[in-house]
Structure formats: C-alpha cells, structure tokens
Amino acid sequence: MTSLAKDPAAPAIEVRDLHKYFGDNEVLKGIDFEVNNGHVVCVIGPSGSGKSTLLRCVNRLEEPTSGQIFVEGIDIVDPETDLNAVRSRIGMVFQSFNLFPHLTVMRNLTLAQQRVRKRGKAEAVEVARANLAKVGLEGKENAYPAHLSGGQQQRVAIARALSMNPDMMLFDEPTSALDPELVGDVLAVMKDLASEGMTMMVVTHEMGFAREVGDKLVFMDGGIIVEEGLPTAVLANPQHERTQAFLSKVL
Amino acid sequence: MKRSTKRRLTHLALYLLLGVVVVVLAVALDWPTVQRNFWADGLSGNWHDFITLGVVNTAKYTAIAFGGGFALALLLALMKLSPIAPYRWIATAYIEFFRGLPALIVILVMAFGVPIAFQWTPPGGTVGAGVIGLVMVAGAYMAETLRAGIQAVPKGQTEAAQSLGMSGFWTTVSVVLPQAFRIVIPPLTNEFVLLIKDTSLLSVVGMLPDQRELTSMARDFQASGPTAGTSTSLTQAALLYLIITLPLTRLVAWLESRQKRAR
Numbered sequence: 001m002t003s004l005a006k007d008p009a010a011p012a013i014e015v016r017d018l019h020k021y022f023g024d025n026e027v028l029k030g031i032d033f034e035v036n037n038g039h040v041v042c043v044i045g046p047s048g049s050g051k052s053t054l055l056r057c058v059n060r061l062e063e064p065t066s067g068q069i070f071v072e073g074i075d076i077v078d079p080e081t082d083l084n085a086v087r088s089r090i091g092m093v094f095q096s097f098n099l100f101p102h103l104t105v106m107r108n109l110t111l112a113q114q115r116v117r118k119r120g121k122a123e124a125v126e127v128a129r130a131n132l133a134k135v136g137l138e139g140k141e142n143a144y145p146a147h148l149s150g151g152q153q154q155r156v157a158i159a160r161a162l163s164m165n166p167d168m169m170l171f172d173e174p175t176s177a178l179d180p181e182l183v184g185d186v187l188a189v190m191k192d193l194a195s196e197g198m199t200m201m202v203v204t205h206e207m208g209f210a211r212e213v214g215d216k217l218v219f220m221d222g223g224i225i226v227e228e229g230l231p232t233a234v235l236a237n238p239q240h241e242r243t244q245a246f247l248s249k250v251l
Numbered sequence: 252m253k254r255s256t257k258r259r260l261t262h263l264a265l266y267l268l269l270g271v272v273v274v275v276l277a278v279a280l281d282w283p284t285v286q287r288n289f290w291a292d293g294l295s296g297n298w299h300d301f302i303t304l305g306v307v308n309t310a311k312y313t314a315i316a317f318g319g320g321f322a323l324a325l326l327l328a329l330m331k332l333s334p335i336a337p338y339r340w341i342a343t344a345y346i347e348f349f350r351g352l353p354a355l356i357v358i359l360v361m362a363f364g365v366p367i368a369f370q371w372t373p374p375g376g377t378v379g380a381g382v383i384g385l386v387m388v389a390g391a392y393m394a395e396t397l398r399a400g401i402q403a404v405p406k407g408q409t410e411a412a413q414s415l416g417m418s419g420f421w422t423t424v425s426v427v428l429p430q431a432f433r434i435v436i437p438p439l440t441n442e443f444v445l446l447i448k449d450t451s452l453l454s455v456v457g458m459l460p461d462q463r464e465l466t467s468m469a470r471d472f473q474a475s476g477p478t479a480g481t482s483t484s485l486t487q488a489a490l491l492y493l494i495i496t497l498p499l500t501r502l503v504a505w506l507e508s509r510q511k512r513a514r
Binding site: 092094160 | 405407408410411412413414415416417418421425426429430433
C-alpha cells in the first residue's frame with residue numbers, strides 16, 4: 001500500500017512523460033509539467049491541443065495511457081493509491097458547471113462533505129455557508145441550480161469544490177460556457193482564491209486573467225507543451241512561431 | 252375542377268360512407284340480442300363483488316408485480332451497466348429471455364410446472380406463483396427502461412461526484428439514480444398500466460373465490476349469478492379496467508409533455 005501521507009517538499013502536481021491515446025489518436029505526446037505549491041498555472045492552446053485532457057488526467061477523470069502523475073508526491077496512477085482520498089483534496093470546476101440539478105445549492109455543497117469528509121450535518125452546513133458567502137451567493141441556499149444564472153451556477157460549483165477544503169483547484173475552461181457579462185464575477189472569485197495562496201491549474205482562454213494572476217503560462221499545441229514561462233514574458237514575447245500564431249489570433 | 256371543390260367533395264363522400272356504415276349496423280343488428288348478452292339488467296348486478304373483491308385483488312396483484320418487478324429491474328439494470336462482464340451477460344440473457352416469451356407461458360410454467368418440478372409450495376398457491384411469473388416478466392421490461400434512464404444522466408454528473416472523491420456507491424445512490432428515476436417516471440407509469448392489464452392473464456390459473464381478480468370474477472359471473480349465461484360481466488370488468496387505466500394513460504401523456512417542456 002502506497003503511503004497517502006503527502007510530501008510537503010514535493011510540487012503540488014508533477015507530470016512525467018505523460019501519454020494519452022483515445023483509440024489510435026495520441027492526444028498527449030509526452031508531457032512534462034509541474035505546478036508548485038501556492039502557484040497559479042494557466043494552460044492555453046487551440047482546441048484539440050490536449051490541454052483539457054492533461055487537466056483531467058491530474059485527478060484521473062481520464063486514464064493516462066503511460067507516464068507518471070504525482071499529486072503532493074503521491075503517485076495517482078498506482079492502482080494501490082486510494083484515488084477517492086486524493087480526489088477529495090483536488091477541487092475541480094467544469095466548463096459546464098455540473099451542479100447536481102436535483103439538489104438545492106446547500107445540498108450540492110454538503111453532500112460530499114458528509115459522504116466523503118464524514119462531517120456532521122451542522123458542520124457541513126456551516127462550511128457551506130462560509131463558502132457561499134465567499135463567492136457572493138449568501139441567501140441562495142435553498143435555490144435549485146436551474147434557477148440560477150450561469151455565472152451563479154459556476155460560483156456555486158467553485159463553492160462546492162472549496163467546501164471539501166482542497167489543497168489545490170483544477171479549472172477546466174471555467175468561463176467558456178458563460179455569457180460575456182457574467183465572466184467577470186467568476187474571474188473575480190478565482191482571483192480572490194489566487195490571492196489567498198490557493199494552488200491552481202487553470203485551462204482558459206482568458207489571457208487577461210493569465211497575465212494578471214498567473215505565476216506560469218503553458219502553451220500547448222498538438223499534444224505537446226510548445227512553450228512555457230512567465231505569463232507576461234510568453235504573452236509579450238512568444239519564442240515559438242506556433243505560440244506567436246495562436247496569440248496573434250486570440251489577443 | 253378546382254382543388255378546394257375537390258377536397259370538399261372528398262370530405263362529403265367520407266362523411267356519407269360513415270353514415271351508411273352506422274345506418275347499416277343499426278338496422279342489420281339484432282339489438283335486443285346484443286343488449287341481452289352484453290348489457291343484461293341494465294348492468295345493475297354483480298357490482299358489489301366486482302368492486303370489493305375484483306378491483307381490490309387486481310390492484311393487489313398489480314402492486315406486487317410492479318414493486319417486485321421494479322426491485323428486480325433495478326438490480327438487472329445495474330448488472331447490465333456493471334464493469335464486470337459476466338454480470339452484464341447474465342442480465343442481458345435474463346432480459347432477452349423473458350422479453351421474448353409470452354407472459355402467459357411464464358405464468359403457466361410458474362403456476363403449474365415449477366411447483367411440481369422443484370417441490371415448491373408457492374406463497375398464495377397457484378395465484379401467488381402466477382404473480383411471481385408477472386414479477387419476472389415485468390422486471391425484464393422495466394430493466395431496459397431503467398438502464399436507458401441511468402444512461403440518460405449526463406456523464407458530467409458522475410465526473411462531478413468523482414472529482415469530489417465520492418465512491419462509486421454514493422455516486423450511484425445520491426447523484427445518478429435520483430436523476431434517472433425522474434427521467435423514467437413516464438415510461439414506468441406506462442409499464443404500470445400494462446401490468447394492470449396483464450394481471451387478467453392470472454385468470455387462467457385456478458383461484459380460490461376470495462383470490463379472484465376482475466377477469467376471473469367476470470368469467471365466474473358468466474356461469475353463475477344474476478347475469479349467468481350472458482357476457483354482461485365481461486362488459487362490467489372492461490368498464491372497470493378502463494376507469495382505472497384511462498386516467499393513468501392521461502397522466503403519462505401529461506408527465507411526458509411536462510418533461511418535454513422542462514428540457
């Protein structure tokens with residue numbers, strides 16, 4: 001049995017020579033990548049570049065074909081690893097929110113706290129209220145997801161992930177499904193999180209967010225990391241011509 | 252000829268045809284004989300027994316068949332979606348087998364074959380065994396409905412639960428099944444209506460007097476009681492079935508339209 005004790009010296013996320021095939025299609029062609037504790041790493045790239053697949057491999061929503069992934073020093077590809085325990089320490093926010101539509105906002109936030117963290121109801125409710133306040137949605141406890149706007153739903157989804165007290169957060173294009181006027185609220189919540197020192201891996205098209213908040217920017221194309229570095233440097237002065245071509249289209 | 256004139260003439264011809272059929276039937280049929288056979292005493296007899304016993308037993312057999320069938324179907328649906336291949340094979344074989352057989356054959360085998368072959372005394376006698384046969388058939392049909400409902404729950408729901416660290420068990424119980432049940436309420440209500448009607452098949456096995464459901468009671472009243480020698484009791488049973496099933500089929504239509512709007 002692999003130890004579940006986290007190694008404080010290890011990076012939050014460490015990916016080594018990761019390959020992923022969908023059938024015959026190789027979508028990740030040997031990725032080496034890390035996210036340090038307390039850092040915000042933004043991953044950009046054209047659609048089909050493999051950036052979402054990379055993110056989804058980190059909590060094994062996608063099964064890697066080969067390679068190694070360590071989360072806080074724990075090898076998550078090892079079949080002996082308690083995957084649910086590791087996942088409960090990694091918050092994830094999806095492009096399409098994926099709130100539980102049959103449950104109220106409060107129950108969305110308390111369900112996993114009670115089932116996974118084994119918290120009592122009173123404690124779970126207290127944690128949930130604190131996180132709803134944090135994302136600016138006090139008073140929505142009894143609403144159902146369908147009655148909230150997209151921006152509100154995504155903020156509930158962030159609060160749901162935070163209620164597990166995760167060590168890090170994964171964001172998979174969190175603002176891509178939102179109307180433009182709702183993007184700002186979600187980005188503001190994410191900036192708050194970053195300023196509190198949350199470790200974050202963010203797949204995004206929001207270059208402004210990457211520049212302002214990111215500690216590192218990674219550009220992926222065709223299943224490989226083409227270029228990475230300080231966001232200001234990569235955005236202002238991309239070295240690789242594929243990065244230049246991509247940025248000239250989106251900026 | 253103008254197209255509108257032609258259409259008007261066609262409609263007129265169709266109405267005339269309908270009128271002719273009605274008139275021919277009214278004249279040609281021997282109405283007193285028809286009425287004596289299907290409508291004796293103005294349908295006044297037998298109601299007390301039909302309602303206090305027949306309707307109650309029909310409801311009872313339907314409830315058992317539906318409840319048992321649902322539990323069996325849930326098990327089969329989860330087996331069919333299991334990552335363990337032999338479970339999938341067993342569930343598929345069961346479902347295909349029982350959907351391929353007439354329910355009447357299953358009821359007869361359960362009521363008369365199985366108790367002798369396996370030295371088994373079924374609870375409730377041959378009727379009880381017949382009801383178990385209905386459970387087995389209903390389970391096979393409902394399993395496919397439930398499987399479709401479970402698969403209609405978006406994959407993102409499972410992923411969200413998994414990303415929170417929830418186990419496969421809690422993901423299924425707290426996230427997937429509650430949403431699947433909502434999706435399958437209209438088709439399951441439909442299944443329920445079919446089962447009400449299928450309980451009439453139980454009338455082929457022998458029943459004690461107080462075990463009789465609507466159809467077997469109607470059969471008895473063809474031979475004895477105030478309407479003996481006529482089929483009036485069949486008319487009565489038919490009316491009672493319709494009183495039960497028609498509101499339910501309207502309910503299914505309403506549920507379906509509501510679900511369509513919600514999407």
